[in-house]
Amino acid sequence: MGERNEAVTVVGAGLVGSLLSVFLARRGYSVEVLERRPDMRREVIDAGRSINLAISTRGLYALRQVGLEEEALKHAIPMRGRMIHPPKGALAYQPYGKDDSQHINSLARAWLNKFLMSAAEATGKVRIRFNQRVTQADLATGSLTVLDEASGQERQEAGRVLFGTDGSGSAVRQAMEQVPGFAATQEQLGHGYKELTIPAGPGGAFQMEKHALHIWPRGTYMLIGLPNEDGSFTCTLFLPWKGPVSFESLDSPAKLEAFFEEQFPDAKALIPDLTEAFFARPTGGMVTVKCAPWRVGDKALVLGDAAHAIVPFFGQGMNCGFEDCTVLDGLLEQHGTWADVFGTLERLRKTNADAIADMAVENFVEMRDSTGSPRFLLEKAVEKA
Numbered sequence: 001m002g003e004r005n006e007a008v009t010v011v012g013a014g015l016v017g018s019l020l021s022v023f024l025a026r027r028g029y030s031v032e033v034l035e036r037r038p039d040m041r042r043e044v045i046d047a048g049r050s051i052n053l054a055i056s057t058r059g060l061y062a063l064r065q066v067g068l069e070e071e072a073l074k075h076a077i078p079m080r081g082r083m084i085h086p087p088k089g090a091l092a093y094q095p096y097g098k099d100d101s102q103h104i105n106s107l108a109r110a111w112l113n114k115f116l117m118s119a120a121e122a123t124g125k126v127r128i129r130f131n132q133r134v135t136q137a138d139l140a141t142g143s144l145t146v147l148d149e150a151s152g153q154e155r156q157e158a159g160r161v162l163f164g165t166d167g168s169g170s171a172v173r174q175a176m177e178q179v180p181g182f183a184a185t186q187e188q189l190g191h192g193y194k195e196l197t198i199p200a201g202p203g204g205a206f207q208m209e210k211h212a213l214h215i216w217p218r219g220t221y222m223l224i225g226l227p228n229e230d231g232s233f234t235c236t237l238f239l240p241w242k243g244p245v246s247f248e249s250l251d252s253p254a255k256l257e258a259f260f261e262e263q264f265p266d267a268k269a270l271i272p273d274l275t276e277a278f279f280a281r282p283t284g285g286m287v288t289v290k291c292a293p294w295r296v297g298d299k300a301l302v303l304g305d306a307a308h309a310i311v312p313f314f315g316q317g318m319n320c321g322f323e324d325c326t327v328l329d330g331l332l333e334q335h336g337t338w339a340d341v342f343g344t345l346e347r348l349r350k351t352n353a354d355a356i357a358d359m360a361v362e363n364f365v366e367m368r369d370s371t372g373s374p375r376f377l378l379e380k381a382v383e384k385a
């Protein structure tokens, strides 16, 4: 195991890479983070997937370990149950537990990412370098080829212990694929997603129940809505890419509006820019990534989505990545070699991560195939959250 002042490199300052940097800094490591995007605290950029997300126990536990839970919860909106919206008729509220203490939390992704980056830098041991895209990694030495997106210049970075937290399309994982014995699978879901916004009402009022995860289950597709601090809701429409009701079939404003009028009339009434937003905003894809091993000797380790991207139907991708960090931190405390730490982390985490990935897909399939029981999905999602 390296000396406490050893310099290490983290690729990707997303949610997991930023939190991982906090953990590493607190253990005494000097951390250089290479992030391909500009600094989202200074420039308005697309923060990537999902405007808000649900943080649950395993994610909050990780934040607590580094003293960040309390501040995060100040910005979170507790969701104490699910509000089911049928196509017609009364809403059905289903509390998550016997009392309000059992809830999940809606949190803005961009806020959380910025908060974690600032917390990492505040340790004084983390330097985040933006516009730095890792294009290749030599895992025998740990050296990296890095493209400076601002200047267009490519350079080599010296080899150090490397953590790949660069998301589902991880360049570090792709470099691992060159190592004999490495195997990775990527399965795209047949559904995509589109984000739509229910704005705040007058005076910042929430136009639907604030403390609920809103769900419009419809068998082969569904809409969900999570509350934001400013009174708005971010809605996500999950729809097949192709087929009778799909992103392909909804190819005109008239079809889209008729579809929403029939299936989601209450949501339609609250989304004033439905047509404009639907056709202007990108449609996201969802992928399950599994790989083995997660590490190369004592040189490199992948964590978070880079090691185990999962589809979002349990709301557990980030939570699972945060749990990787908690477990890694516990192993660092034991002062094994890097090879020991990486090997043990993979042993402890991979089976769980793969199981969650499978359950997330199964629940989605369950919903799609049993149109009469979309609640099955919801029940399961909540149990797991």
Ligand code: FAD
Pocket (backbone or CB within 6 Å): 011, 012, 013, 014, 015, 016, 017, 034, 035, 036, 037, 048, 049, 050, 052, 053, 054, 055, 132, 133, 134, 135, 165, 166, 167, 168, 169, 170, 171, 193, 236, 284, 286, 303, 304, 305, 306, 310, 312, 314, 315, 316, 317, 318, 319, 320, 321
């Ligand atoms: P990412 O967030 O993808 O971050 C990777 C970072 O690496 C980015 O900053 C990227 O710019 C950078 N990067 C990428 N390539 C390079 C490179 N070559 N060089 C340098 N930098 C690079 N999870 C939950 O727990 N709860 C939820 O409610 C939830 N909802 C979701 C809803 C949707 C629609 C989707 C799609 C996902 C959802 N997730 C949720 C999953 C969650 O978004 C991911 O699990 C989480 O973002 C993973 O974090 P990460 O840091 O591993 O990867």
